[in-house]
Ligand SMILES: NC(=O)C1=CN([C@@H]2O[C@H](COP(=O)(O)OP(=O)(O)OC[C@H]3O[C@@H](n4cnc5c(N)ncnc54)[C@H](OP(=O)(O)O)[C@@H]3O)[C@@H](O)[C@H]2O)C=CC1
Ligand SMILES: CC[C@](O)(C(C)=O)C(=O)O
C-alpha cells in the first residue's frame with residue numbers, strides 16, 4: 001500500500017501554535033522538540049521530576065520548568081519524552097490524574113502503547129510524532145534549516161483532529177521539511193526496534209568492533225584499523241545518504257566495488273538474515289519488550305555490564321586519541337543550540 005507523506009505545505013503550523021504544549025523530559029528528544037517548538041512560536045513548558053539533572057539545562061535555555069503534574073495540568077498537548085521504561089510510572093502518577101477532555105497525549109516512540117504499558121482514557125487524543133534520527137541531530141538539523149523525517153500515527157482520535165495536530169507538531173520541529181509519513185503505533189514500534197537492533201546500532205556497532213578486532217588481531221596498527229572501519233564508515237554512509245548505495249558504488253574504486261559485490265553477502269550471510277528475522281520475531285511477539293522491561297526493573301545489571309564492556313573496547317581508546325587530533329570531528333553533545 002502506498003504511504004501518505006506530508007511536507008510543510010500540507011501542515012498548518014497555527015494548530016500547534018494555538019495549543020499549550022508540555023514536553024515531559026529534556027534529554028535527547030526532549031530538548032530538541034522543546035527548543036524547536038519554541039522557535040516555531042509554540043507555547044512550551046517542560047515537565048521534570050524532583051531533583052532532575054536536566055532542569056538546569058532547560059532553564060539555561062530560558063524554558064519554564066515545572067513538575068510533571070503541573071506541566072500536564074497546564075498544557076493541552078502532553079508529549080512524553082522520558083525513557084520508555086519509566087513512562088508508565090510517570091503517566092500513572094503524574095499525567096493521568098491531570099488529563100482533561102480534549103487533551104492530546106503524544107509519544108515520540110510507540111513502545112508503551114504497542115505493548116499495552118499505558119492505557120489512556122477515551123476522552124483524549126493519543127498520537128505520535130517520532131523523528132527518524134537522534135534528538136541531538138533533530139535539533140542541529142532544525143537550526144541549520146534542514147529537518148529529520150518523522151513518522152506520525154494516531155491511536156485514538158477523540159477530537160477528530162488528532163492527525164492535523166500531529167502533523168502540525170511534526171512541522172514545528174522541522175520534520176515536514178524532510179517528509180512526514182503516516183503510520184501506526186505498531187508499525188513505528190516494530191520497525192524502529194528492528195532498525196536500531198539489527199542495523200543502525202546493534203548491527204553497525206558489532207560490524208565495526210568485529211572488523212577492528214580482525215585487523216588488530218592480525219597485527220595491523222589500531223590507528224589504521226580505526227580509520228579503516230570506523231572513521232571512513234561515516235564518509236561511505238554519507239554517500240549512501242546523499243545518493244543511495246548506487247552513488248556510493250559510483251564513488252569507490254572498481255576494486256572496492258567488486259569486493260563489495262562478492263564479499264558483502266559473505267559477511268551478511270543467509271545465516272545473518274535468518275538471525276535478523278528471529279530478532280524481528282522477538283519484537284513482534286513481545287519477547288524483547290518483556291525482557292527489556294524486566295531488565296530495567298531489576299536495575300539493568302546486564303545493560304550496565306555490556307555497556308561497560310563496550311566502553312572498554314580497544315577501539316574507543318584508539319578513536320579518542322585520533323579524534324582529539326581532528327578538531328572538526330569531536331563536536332560536543334549539548335542540550336542547547
Ligand atoms: N534518543 C533518541 O534520539 C530517540 C528517542 N526516541 C524516543 O523518545 C523518548 C525519549 O527518549 P530519549 O530522548 O532518548 O530520552 P533521554 O534518556 O535522553 O532523556 C530522558 C529525559 O527524561 C527525564 N526523566 C527521567 N525520568 C523522569 C521522570 N520520572 N519524570 C520526568 N522526566 C524524567 C530525564 O531527566 P534526568 O536528566 O533527570 O534523568 C531526561 O531529561 C523515548 O520514547 C524514545 O524511544 C525516539 C526517537 C529517537
Ligand atoms: C536508532 C536509535 C533510535 O531509534 C533513534 C535515534 O532513532 C533511538 O531509539 O534512539
Ligand SMILES: [Mg+2]
Nearest residue numbers: 131132133192
Ligand atoms: Mg529510531
Ligand SMILES: [Mg+2]
Nearest residue numbers: 109192193196
Ligand atoms: Mg528507537
